[in-house]
Amino acid sequence: MNKLTIALPKGRLADKVLNLIKKCGIEMPEVLDERKLIAYDTTEEYRFLFVKPVDVPTYVERGTADIGISGKDTILEEGKDIYELLDLRIGKCKLCIAGKSSKDLKNIHTLKVATKYPNITRKYFESKLITPDIIELKGSVELAPITDLSDVILDIVESGTTLKSNGLKVLEDVADISARLIANKVSYKTKYDIINPLIKSLENLVGSL
DSSP states (O other), X not given: OOSEEEXXXXXXXXXXXHHHHHHTTOOOOXXXXXXXXXXXXXXXXXXXXXXXXXGHHHHHHTTSSSEEEEEHHHHHHHOOSOEEEEEOOOSOEEEEEEESOGGGGTOTTSOEEEESOHHHHHHHHHTTTOOOEEXXXXXXXXXXXHTTSOSEEEEEESSSHHHHHTTOEEEEEXXXXXXXXXXXXXXXXXXXXXXXXXXXXXXXXXHTO
């Protein structure tokens, strides 16, 4: 019977996350079926749920997963009632305000911001006593200021290459982003003896990065 259920993000972080798990001494099958949404380690003590990154905090908050690995951007946006235990220092990038010119941030009374992160955007600008017109997009937000749909964008920036190739630049940094270990609040107490050694193993690995 599995002792711990762990929610892992599918997509760009998946390989790095699984590599960390393996380095903690948890033996995974040599071949994982990418179509399967649930997998077990070789001892079947750990059950892994492979979910969309945006859904990891929900699975953890609801207790379907005891712990999970989620990007800080998702944690901030979703605002779930969970514990954030450890910065894993992988998937590093930044949340930034970007646009064509710093002049685009000047007119605070009519500021239009395109983003995939409406909650983060609202909180960030409210902290500056600005109430922007938030335009939520699912696709490439870089197109919004180019077509005058918005004045600026709030989005993840890694290398900045996409911004530069579209005539945009970073105007303000909002937050540093990386993958974080999170836990269900009840599970953290009731399964502390199982979770804590895993945290210690991850801390040692992260310290060597």
